[in-house]
Each structure stands twice: as C-alpha cells, then as structure tokens.
Amino acid sequence: MMHVTIYWGKKVTLLFHWWKTRTWMSYLITLLACFLFSAFHQYMEVRRIRFKYSTSSNSSTIAAPLLSKFGHCRRFFHPAQLATSLLFGAHSAMGYLLMLAIMSCNGGVILAIVLGLSFGYFVFRSHGDQ
Numbered sequence: 001m002m003h004v005t006i007y008w009g010k011k012v013t014l015l016f017h018w019w020k021t022r023t024w025m026s027y028l029i030t031l032l033a034c035f036l037f038s039a040f041h042q043y044m045e046v047r048r049i050r051f052k053y054s055t056s057s058n059s060s061t062i063a064a065p066l067l068s069k070f071g072h073c074r075r076f077f078h079p080a081q082l083a084t085s086l087l088f089g090a091h092s093a094m095g096y097l098l099m100l101a102i103m104s105c106n107g108g109v110i111l112a113i114v115l116g117l118s119f120g121y122f123v124f125r126s127h128g129d130q
Contacts, residue, residue, distance in 0.1 A: 003104070003105040003106075004105065005105060006105050006106075006107050006110065007105060007106060007107065008106070008107045008108065009106070010022070010023065010024050010026075010027040011027075012027065012030065012104055012106040012108075012109060013104065014030060014034075014101055014104055014106075014109065015097065015100055015101055015104075027108065030109070031108050031109065031112040032112075034098075034101060034109055034112040034113050034116060035112045035113070035115060035116035035119070036116065037094070037097075037098065037113075037116065038098060038112070038113045038114075038115075038116025038117045038119075038120060039116045039117070039119050039120035039123070039124075040094075040120070041091070041094045041095060041098060041116075041117065041120060042117060042120025042121050042123075042124050042125055043120060043123075043124045044087070044090065044091045044094060045091060045124075045125070046124045046125055047087070048084070048087040048088060048091050051083065051084060051087060052084050052087075055080035055081075055083075055084060098113055098117075101113060
C-alpha cells in the first residue's frame with residue numbers, strides 16, 4: 001500500500017519492490033543507507049562543480065556562454081565537456097532517487113535524507129562560503 005501522508009514505522013518499501021524493511025535492524029540499515037547516499041550526493045556536487053571549473057579555466061568569456069560556444073566552429077564533443085555532462089547526469093539521477101525515496105512518505109526516511117544532505121553540505125560544501 002502506498003502512503004500519501006507521512007507515517008512513522010519500521011515497515012517501508014523503498015525505491016524497488018524488493019527493498020522492504022520488516023525488522024528494526026533492516027529499517028535502521030535502510031536509514032543509514034539513505035543518510036550516507038544523501039551525504040554522498042553533496043560530495044558529488046562538489047566534485048562536479050570543481051571538475052567543471054577546472055576544465056573551463058581556459059574560457060575567456062562568461063557573459064554569453066551559449067553564443068561563444070556556437071559562434072565559431074569547434075569540436076562538439078570535447079572530452080572534458082563529455083565528462084562534465086556524465087557527472088551532471090549521475091548527480092541528477094542521484095537527486096531523483098533521493099526524491100523518490102522521500103516520496104515513500106516514511107518519516108524516518110525523510111529525516112535520514114534531510115540530515116544526510118545537511119551533514120554532507122556541512123562537511124563538503126560549507127567551507128567555501130566563509
């Protein structure tokens with residue numbers, strides 16, 4: 001049965017029909033997996049942004065990036081652009097999986113993901129804001 005309101009309990013089906021928790025131990029392992037996956041999502045965001053900026057350091061214009069890319073002929077699939085695009089796709093897929101996990105409407109899963117994202121932001125991303 002799919003819940004449409006937030007519920008609290010150890011029985012949850014997460015993302016796949018075979019990922020079901022019935023015991024407290026399996027539920028706690030699932031919450032830990034959600035927490036770690038969320039923190040890893042923040043880590044991947046940092047890696048993706050740093051890789052993008054390290055590969056685009058030779059670009060001289062930032063004001064109109066679309067015009068500068070298509071204004072003259074150049075190779076379409078630059079390896080760095082392809083790698084950046086693949087990292088973006090992986091990061092987006094991770095974000096959508098987290099969103100679908102939250103849509104299970106289990107309060108513990110929601111808290112584990114939000115706390116994991118917050119912890120990941122604190123560890124991997126908040127140092128550059130100071």
